Amino acid sequence: MTNKYRQSFKIVEKRELCKDTFFYEIEAPYLAAKMEAGQFVIIKPNKYAERIPLSICGWDAGRGTINLIVMTVGRTSGEINAMEMGECFSDIVGPLGKRSHVGKFPGVCVVIGGGYGTGAIVPTARDLKKLGNKVYGIVGARTKDLLIMVDELKEACDDVLVTTNDGSVGIEGFVTHALQQIIDNGEKVLYVLAIGPVPMMKAVTEMTRPFGIQTWVSLNAIMVDGTGMCGACRVTVDKKTKFACFDGPDFDGHKVDFDELTKRQRMFVTKEKEALEAISQ
Ligand SMILES: Cc1cc2nc3c(=O)[nH]c(=O)nc-3n(C[C@H](O)[C@H](O)[C@H](O)COP(=O)(O)OP(=O)(O)OC[C@H]3O[C@@H](n4cnc5c(N)ncnc54)[C@H](O)[C@@H]3O)c2cc1C
Numbered sequence: 001m002t003n004k005y006r007q008s009f010k011i012v013e014k015r016e017l018c019k020d021t022f023f024y025e026i027e028a029p030y031l032a033a034k035m036e037a038g039q040f041v042i043i044k045p046n047k048y049a050e051r052i053p054l055s056i057c058g059w060d061a062g063r064g065t066i067n068l069i070v071m072t073v074g075r076t077s078g079e080i081n082a083m084e085m086g087e088c089f090s091d092i093v094g095p096l097g098k099r100s101h102v103g104k105f106p107g108v109c110v111v112i113g114g115g116y117g118t119g120a121i122v123p124t125a126r127d128l129k130k131l132g133n134k135v136y137g138i139v140g141a142r143t144k145d146l147l148i149m150v151d152e153l154k155e156a157c158d159d160v161l162v163t164t165n166d167g168s169v170g171i172e173g174f175v176t177h178a179l180q181q182i183i184d185n186g187e188k189v190l191y192v193l194a195i196g197p198v199p200m201m202k203a204v205t206e207m208t209r210p211f212g213i214q215t216w217v218s219l220n221a222i223m224v225d226g227t228g229m230c231g232a233c234r235v236t237v238d239k240k241t242k243f244a245c246f247d248g249p250d251f252d253g254h255k256v257d258f259d260e261l262t263k264r265q266r267m268f269v270t271k272e273k274e275a276l277e278a279i280s281q
């Protein structure tokens with residue numbers, strides 16, 4: 001029997017995007033029917049696992065499936081990436097968080113992704129395009145073998161720029177260099193969305209600040225319940241306390257206290273090490 005309280009969450013597709021990072025298509029018809037760009041889910045891969053938040057990088061309401069990208073960084077993400085097609089997740093909760101802040105702009109929009117965040121910018125790029133905007137995508141990675149979702153982003157955007165720190169493909173340098181190139185080419189950039197590692201999101205907001213460009217970032221704070229009740233994902237935005245899971249995950253980057261976010265993300269480093277050691281014994 002399948003109903004919204006009893007679903008299979010079967011993996012119907014799994015493929016490797018780059019080392020330690022996998023794409024999943026998962027049976028979840030009730031979630032697929034309600035998903036919006038910018039939202040996320042919380043997954044518990046098996047009944048003994050922790051629950052972890054993951055961004056949605058796509059969905060198909062007709063097929064009743066959702067798409068996720070998972071990068072192995074510790075115990076639970078490793079447990080997910082050890083699963084195979086045909087296996088089922090224990091629980092998925094969602095859709096969580098608010099829809100990305102999109103609109104029609106009298107200029108161009110730029111969506112920027114790094115690491116697993118590259119998947120999360122794709123649905124928002126599609127939304128911006130549907131609203132009639134000219135949309136640029138920027139994807140950054142350390143080297144060409146770590147670039148992901150470039151083709152999917154090309155389908156959603158008018159143009160896509162790629163950057164690699166070592167110059168192995170695209171522009172040599174960081175995503176901010178590509179953004180500067182778009183601005184230098186005379187484009188009137190009015191909207192930026194950046195999703196990726198905290199230093200990358202911080203660098204983008206510092207770059208856009210003097211231009212007064214509306215800049216959104218998706219905050220990957222540590223989350224527990226994902227519904228605004230536990231307070232774990234507390235972040236400071238515009239000197240006020242906000243819950244990343246409920247008020248976000250997207251926030252105005254120019255108002256985010258990134259230093260506090262970085263400090264809070266490191267709160268459980270010792271426990272995380274212990275958890276990894278325990279499963280590798
Ligand atoms: C809104 C949101 C969307 C995210 N989307 C993705 C995604 O699409 N793909 C992806 O691979 N990762 C995503 N993450 C990060 C992912 O949740 C963490 O990598 C994961 O929780 C790590 O758990 P672990 O047990 O594997 O590693 P651990 O060893 O437990 O932790 C490694 C690091 O991950 C972070 N982390 C740990 N537990 C949590 C938690 N409960 N909530 C948030 N961060 C945590 C911490 O910074 C920690 O230092 C997202 C996080 C948030 C908040």
Ligand code: FES
Pocket residue numbers: 222223224225226227228229230231232233234243244245246
């Ligand atoms: S995760 Fe509990 S309040 Fe956000």
